Amino acid sequence: MAHVLEVGSDPDAAIDAAVSAISEGKCIVLPTDTVYGIAASAFDADAVQRLLNAKQRGRDMPPPVLIGDVLALPTLADEVTEQIRAVADSFWPGALTIIVRAQASLDVDLGDRGSTIAVRIPDHDFTRALLRATGPLAVSSANVSGRPAALSIAEAVDQLQHSVAVFLDGGPASGPVPSTIVDLSGQPRLLREGRISVTDLREVLPELAEG
Numbered sequence: 001m002a003h004v005l006e007v008g009s010d011p012d013a014a015i016d017a018a019v020s021a022i023s024e025g026k027c028i029v030l031p032t033d034t035v036y037g038i039a040a041s042a043f044d045a046d047a048v049q050r051l052l053n054a055k056q057r058g059r060d061m062p063p064p065v066l067i068g069d070v071l072a073l074p075t076l077a078d079e080v081t082e083q084i085r086a087v088a089d090s091f092w093p094g095a096l097t098i099i100v101r102a103q104a105s106l107d108v109d110l111g112d113r114g115s116t117i118a119v120r121i122p123d124h125d126f127t128r129a130l131l132r133a134t135g136p137l138a139v140s141s142a143n144v145s146g147r148p149a150a151l152s153i154a155e156a157v158d159q160l161q162h163s164v165a166v167f168l169d170g171g172p173a174s175g176p177v178p179s180t181i182v183d184l185s186g187q188p189r190l191l192r193e194g195r196i197s198v199t200d201l202r203e204v205l206p207e208l209a210e211g
Contacts, residue, residue, distance in 0.1 A: 029157075029167045031169075034122075039066070042135070048111070052111065091200075096195075144159050
């Protein structure tokens with residue numbers, strides 16, 4: 001039977017249970033500002049593989065990493081440039097995933113990510129508090145590939161109950177529109193338009209290319 005905890009009733013207990021599961025290399029489901037996500041420690045290659053297996057997803061689609069605070073970004077990125085800092089200041093916390101060059105010595109196996117890593121800070125108070133307790137988490141939408149992303153904990157349990165140790169119920173998700181993805185590892189390039197519009201992005205990145 002799935003272990004479901006309501007984050008609103010006892011957030012500290014929910015964080016403790018999630019931290020314990022993550023430290024044991026297990027997957028959890030957590031709420032975000034978009035859809036529910038399945039998460040594992042970004043620094044545990046076996047746990048990340050369990051996440052990919054749960055989603056029935058290949059290593060050619062490495063999950064992004066969620067962090068709780070912009071102070072964690074330099075631990076992942078090779079360099080936090082003025083451009084990256086400006087984008088982070090403008091859109092984080094929020095529904096913008098940025099791709100940056102990873103530190104060459106970064107011991108993170110998320111799949112076939114090459115020399116880059118995708119990072120986001122969600123606009124969700126509880127989940128940021130959880131991320132500050134766990135450290136960076138590899139997170140992907142809580143669904144089996146090819147099925148809709150979970151917008152409720154019941155939908156996440158239905159799809160992932162046999163692969164997840166703890167389900168954190170934060171109530172209904174805000175909707176299926178995903179985060180926008182921008183590649184900042186070189187010339188700024190839009191990879192996916194989601195909740196953050198191109199118009200808003202170009203206020204900070206006038207040189208942004210599409211496609």
